[in-house]
Amino acid sequence: MPKQIIIPPGSPPPLAPYSPGTRAGNVVYVSGVLAMASDGTTVGVGDVETQTRHVLFTIKSVVETAGGTMDDIAFNSIFLKSLDDYTAMNRVYAEFFPSSPPARYCIRADLVRPEFLVEIASIAHLS
Template identity: 65%
Template sequence: MPGTPIIPDGSPPPLAPYSPGMLAAGEALYISGTLALDTDGKLVGEGDATAQTRQVLEAIKSVIAAAGGTMADVTFNMIFLKDFADYPKMNAVYAEYFPSPCPARYCIRADLVKPEFLVEIASIAHISR
């Protein structure tokens, strides 16, 4: 395997065969598309894009911490929204986690794995060791 799986304590059970994160070459951390799930795999923030975004970013933060990094190590985010009407809500929470200088990113509208999910974010971080 070309990397080390990163699975933080308390991670929700995966909905498919994947690891929450993979640390490659000891510093590049690839974080799977992350949904608003609690430690039991239950949805957090039903119908609330603000709550779902916060849960997603906290889960991403835990993967990065388990790899020895911080949110400041994130270099790229891929954001998927079920509905662009939620863009301002997602962006407001996002700005709390990524103050300037912000990582590169893109945001697209997409059908997510289940209809109750409003936000999904995948990230890339570079952990300095």
């Protein structure tokens, strides 16, 4: 099955050799998304809610560019710089997944730049 690279308009430049998303059949894999503007600058420095919102809007744009919706997301991997931000991240996360949220895990991890507070990667199964 051939894969299709998904790059939504306005995507920030990648920090490494990867694509924002890849579609294989009806499955969309969204790379780990960080709070980066299209010019590569960090969005919401010091504010995990702003960063989480930006990350989830970016994930939404990848999934929609591939032909899906946020309801098609089946699994999220969440990485937080500090577990002290867990509650604040969840407040924003619940706005994007108000009912029937996808399966997920959340761990504390060092992220690629010190100003990044949250990173989320997603898997969507398009209907």
